[in-house]
Amino acid sequence: MSTVNKDSIQADKAGVVDTINKRVSGKIWKIQKKAAVRTQQPKQLRRTWDERTKERERNNAMKALEKQLKQEKQDEIDVI
Numbered sequence: 001m002s003t004v005n006k007d008s009i010q011a012d013k014a015g016v017v018d019t020i021n022k023r024v025s026g027k028i029w030k031i032q033k034k035a036a037v038r039t040q041q042p043k044q045l046r047r048t049w050d051e052r053t054k055e056r057e058r059n060n061a062m063k064a065l066e067k068q069l070k071q072e073k074q075d076e077i078d079v080i
Helices: 049-079
Strands: none
Touching: none
């Protein structure tokens, strides 16, 4: 059983719409979400892939050191 709304879009009873651009709920005033584009950021906020990988490596090393220090501290507490 298919229904036709005022925009003449046909949807079956499962709620699937024929066109990709139209919404099943009929809320046409809702804005369609789009993927973020890095090139639209200001030049100061953009980072190269190398800078991002270096930052990730630095953060991972810091987390590993922090985890090691916490483990040593916990071992000292367990010994006492």
